[in-house]
Amino acid sequence: MKAQTPGRYPLALRLLHWLLALLLLVQVMLGFAAEHWTPRAVSDALFPLHFKLGVLILCLMILRLGLRLRLPVPADDSDAPRWHRRIRSCVHALIYLLVLALPISGHVIWVWMGADRTLIGGLQLPPFFVPPHDDETGRALAWYVHVYGAWTLSALVGLHVAAAVFRQWQGKDSFIALRMGFGAMPQAKIREAWIHQGRDL
Template sequence: MDRYPCILRVLHWLLALMLALQFVLGFGAEYGAARVSEALLPLHFRLGVMILGLTVLRLCLRFVMPTPAADPGESPSLRRARSAVHGVLYLLVLAVPVSGHVIWVWMGADRSLPGGFEVPALFVPPEDETGRAVAWYVHVYGAWILLGLVGLHILAAVLRQRARRDGFITQRMGFKRLQREERGS
C-alpha cells in the first residue's frame, strides 16, 4: 500500500483544519477583550469536544486499517523519532481537549452541544483548585507544544519530499493517484 485509506486522509485534513481553527479561537479567547472571550470560549469548548471525538475515531481506525509500509531506506533511529513525534502528537490532541473539559467543568460553564446533547461533567470539582491549575497548564502549554510539533511535522514532510523529489506528500495522502486518474480520462 502506497497511501493511507481515504477515511484516514479525510480525518487527517479535517483535524488539521479544526486544530488550526481551534488554536485561533483559543488565542482569541485568551488574549481578546472580555466580550470577545465570552463569545469565543463556548465555540472553543464545542470544537474541542468534536476534535476529541474525531481523534479517538481516527486512532481506532488507524489501529484496524492498513497503512503504508515504512520507507525501507529510512534509518531505524529516524523511524523511531518519527513514531515518537506522532505518538506525542496524538497524546497532545487527546490531552489538550480533556484538560479543557476539566477547566470547563471547574468553571461551571454550559456543556451543551448542538442537537441538545450535554457533555457529562465526569467529576465534581473539589474545593482545592490545584487540579484546575494543573489542567490549565496542560491545556495552554500543551497547545503551544502541539503547535510546535505540527510545525515540525509539516517541515519534516516538506523537507523529505524536497530531498527525494518523489512526491511523498501527494503519494501518501492520495492526491497523486487522483492526478493520474484525471489525466487518463
C-alpha cells in the same frame, strides 16, 4: 480485508487527517484569540465555541485511532537511519497524545468553571467529575496541561510538516500527495512501491 494501494493511506484516514489538521488550526487560533487577542465580550463568545470544537476534535481523534488500528496502512519505505525513524515515531505519538489530552484538560477546566456544557441540539456533555470546592490543584494542573500542551502541539505539528516537506523536496517524488493526497496514484509509483516491499505485481 481489502489490500491498500502501496504508499497510500486508506481514504478514511486521509480524510480525517486533513479534517483534523484544519480543525486543530482553527482551534488553536480560537484559543489564543479568546485568551489574548480579543476584548472580553468577544472572548466570552469564543470560549464556548472553543469548548464545542474541542469535543468534536476529541471524538474525531478517537475515531481516527480506531480506524488506524483497524485499517491497513503502508509500510515505512524510508531508508532513514533507525534513530531518525524512532524520533519520527515519537513525534507522531506525542501529537496523538496531545490531541487527546488537550480536549480532556479543557473539559476539566470548563467543569471547574461551572460553564455551560451544552453542545449542538441541546445535548449536554456530562461533567464526569465533581470538582472540590476548597482545592484548585486539579484546575491549575489542567490549565498547565492545556496551555503548555497547545504550545507543544503547535511546535510538534510544525516539525511534522517541515519533515514531510523536506522529504518531498529531498526525494522529488510528491511524497505528500502520494501518501495523503486524493488524486489518482501513478501506476509507475504503485509498481515502484510494490517492488520496494518485495511484492510482485
